Amino acid sequence: SIIAATLAPILLLSLFFRWDFNAMDSGEDTAKGLGVRTSALRIGGMLASSILSAVVVSSFGTIAFIGLLGPHIARRLFGGDHRFLLIASPLIGALVLLASDTLARTILSPMVLPVGILTSLLGGPLFISLLIAGRKR
Numbered sequence: 001s002i003i004a005a006t007l008a009p010i011l012l013l014s015l016f017f018r019w020d021f022n023a024m025d026s027g028e029d030t031a032k033g034l035g036v037r038t039s040a041l042r043i044g045g046m047l048a049s050s051i052l053s054a055v056v057v058s059s060f061g062t063i064a065f066i067g068l069l070g071p072h073i074a075r076r077l078f079g080g081d082h083r084f085l086l087i088a089s090p091l092i093g094a095l096v097l098l099a100s101d102t103l104a105r106t107i108l109s110p111m112v113l114p115v116g117i118l119t120s121l122l123g124g125p126l127f128i129s130l131l132i133a134g135r136k137r
Helices: 002-016 018-025 028-033 038-060 066-078 082-106 115-136
Strands: none
Touching (some): 018 028, 018 038, 028 038
């Protein structure tokens, strides 16, 4: 119930400000020219993501890279439009976690691997490739 009470307003606010987030992707000057209050949006976005992260981690614990894998994979699949990223990121994160959990239960059956090992094995190479791609730009 705590997660739902936190997630619902933050998700609604994120969907309400999706166009502003898209404008911010074009640069701060462009966003200001389009009428976006960039400092308020930036602070509000950081505050909302911090609160949501704190609630989820305190409720479920940490699983390495899962909160980072979903958005990065979604951005590669769907581009940078926040209309799609806000929906695709949690769905992809859930699918990655479900696949990792299924593999963790079946690889060494009847023993169960910690799911964090598999998400780390996926997340490590993904972020190394992102670093290498970022340096080439």
